[in-house]
Amino acid sequence: MDLYEYQARELLAENNVPIPEGIFAATADEAVEAADRIGYPCVLKAQVRIGHRGQAGGVKIVHDAEEARYMSEHILGMTIHSHKVRGLLVVEAASILHEYYVSISVDRSSRDYDVLATAAGGTEVEEIAREHPEFVKRLHIGPLDNFDFSAARKMAQNIGFHHADNDQAARILLDMWHVFQNTDATLVEINPLAKVGNPDDESTKHLVALDAKISLDSNAAFRHDNWSRFDTHFEQDQLESRAQEHGLHYVHLDGQVGVIGNGAGLVMSSIDAVADAGSLYDTPLKPANFLDIGGGASAELMAESLSVVMSDPQVESVFVNVYGGITSCRLVAEGILEAVHSLESANESVKDIVIRFDGYEAEEGLALISRAGHPRIHVARTMQETADKAVAIAAENLHIKHKA
Numbered sequence: 001m002d003l004y005e006y007q008a009r010e011l012l013a014e015n016n017v018p019i020p021e022g023i024f025a026a027t028a029d030e031a032v033e034a035a036d037r038i039g040y041p042c043v044l045k046a047q048v049r050i051g052h053r054g055q056a057g058g059v060k061i062v063h064d065a066e067e068a069r070y071m072s073e074h075i076l077g078m079t080i081h082s083h084k085v086r087g088l089l090v091v092e093a094a095s096i097l098h099e100y101y102v103s104i105s106v107d108r109s110s111r112d113y114d115v116l117a118t119a120a121g122g123t124e125v126e127e128i129a130r131e132h133p134e135f136v137k138r139l140h141i142g143p144l145d146n147f148d149f150s151a152a153r154k155m156a157q158n159i160g161f162h163h164a165d166n167d168q169a170a171r172i173l174l175d176m177w178h179v180f181q182n183t184d185a186t187l188v189e190i191n192p193l194a195k196v197g198n199p200d201d202e203s204t205k206h207l208v209a210l211d212a213k214i215s216l217d218s219n220a221a222f223r224h225d226n227w228s229r230f231d232t233h234f235e236q237d238q239l240e241s242r243a244q245e246h247g248l249h250y251v252h253l254d255g256q257v258g259v260i261g262n263g264a265g266l267v268m269s270s271i272d273a274v275a276d277a278g279s280l281y282d283t284p285l286k287p288a289n290f291l292d293i294g295g296g297a298s299a300e301l302m303a304e305s306l307s308v309v310m311s312d313p314q315v316e317s318v319f320v321n322v323y324g325g326i327t328s329c330r331l332v333a334e335g336i337l338e339a340v341h342s343l344e345s346a347n348e349s350v351k352d353i354v355i356r357f358d359g360y361e362a363e364e365g366l367a368l369i370s371r372a373g374h375p376r377i378h379v380a381r382t383m384q385e386t387a388d389k390a391v392a393i394a395a396e397n398l399h400i401k402h403k404a
């Protein structure tokens with residue numbers, strides 16, 4: 001679960017990381033009121049769960065109420081990298097002397113935690129790592145090890161914080177570590193961690209977190225009652241919350257071809273196959289979702305899965321890709337037929353389904369589907385063929401032509 005910046009700031013503040021004063025605003029009226037309260041100049045920041053907002057025009061300094069109104073209306077109407085802006089954070093403007101980057105994350109390849117930092121903050125760390133890998137310092141922390149003040153201090157020195165900032169940087173790294181551990185986060189990132197203050201007065205200079213990105217591990221939700229404060233109703237994807245209620249591993253994407261399969265790897269391959277097939281059309285057709293039904297694949301589970309995927313108004317066809325291992329394809333076929341039947345009797349619209357079975361009792365499953373002869377259920381042999389067919393049906397419904 002990715003948090004919005006205004007939510008991430010709450011967790012940082014609760015763990016003593018210094019942040020500038022800020023107020024969340026959902027409307028332009030609220031934003032102007034907040035700006036008046038904070039004082040001018042102040043910064044308006046688009047709240048979207050994606051980075052690079054600054055480059056996209058989602059971070060603006062305003063100097064008076066009139067400008068605050070104009071800019072907040074403008075930013076609230078924006079969509080940044082296909083994420084609709086959900087609100088504004090109004091923060092006091094800081095005069096930045098230097099920008100650092102610091103993050104702590106789960107490193108899946110080395111199976112430990114990674115503290116990453118660079119004195120060349122501000123831009124995205126991937127860019128810095130590409131152009132100046134020697135500027136990026138990395139410290140691995142074993143899952144059973146601790147990160148203490150002396151390690152944090154060594155890291156700060158290593159990064160090249162200016163001498164006077166070392167201790168404060170070390171304290172912030174340590175506090176970030178507490179956020180990371182205590183909240184079961186998979187990422188705590190501050191970019192920029194900025195040195196602010198009056199350039200002529202050493203005593204006013206200090207570090208503050210000007211931007212914050214935190215991802216929480218949803219698997220740990222059961223032990224954090226207070227996480228409910230983060231899933232505000234306006235941001236939860238309707239289909240995702242419905243899928244979640246039924247324990248389905250569903251991720252809503254923005255395409256036209258629904259994808260259901262058993263096993264995360266198979267579903268991801270299916271998504272790639274759909275994207276590949278879809279790229280051959282004048283307007284590219286894309287996968288509409290990720291849905292892994294796991295091992296069980298009962299009729300009820302299949303019915304609920306088809307119902308969730310088909311209630312996405314963008315979906316034109318559904319690609320079902322099942323590899324029978326423990327699961328019998330014959331039982332899955334029965335499940336699909338029952339599911340379609342129950343959707344029809346509930347007057348839910350049934351969209352075209354293209355099925356690929358392989359593995360245990362695949363032949364029996366396909367034979368069962370053929371015998372049923374349902375006009376909306378089709379079968380294909382290979383993964384590619386099935387993806388091609390599902391994409392072709394969606395393209396036809398939408399009158400999109402194959403590239404010449």
Ligand code: GDP
Pocket residue numbers: 043045050051052053054055059092093094095096099122123191192210211
């Ligand atoms: P991002 O583009 O989504 O990462 O958004 P950030 O919150 O990191 O803002 C982008 C950039 O805007 C920062 O790197 C800063 O250079 C600048 N910025 C953000 N807040 C302030 C501020 O209070 N004062 C000034 N002068 N610049 C700011």
Ligand code: MN
Pocket residue numbers: 122191192211
């Ligand atoms: Mn940033």
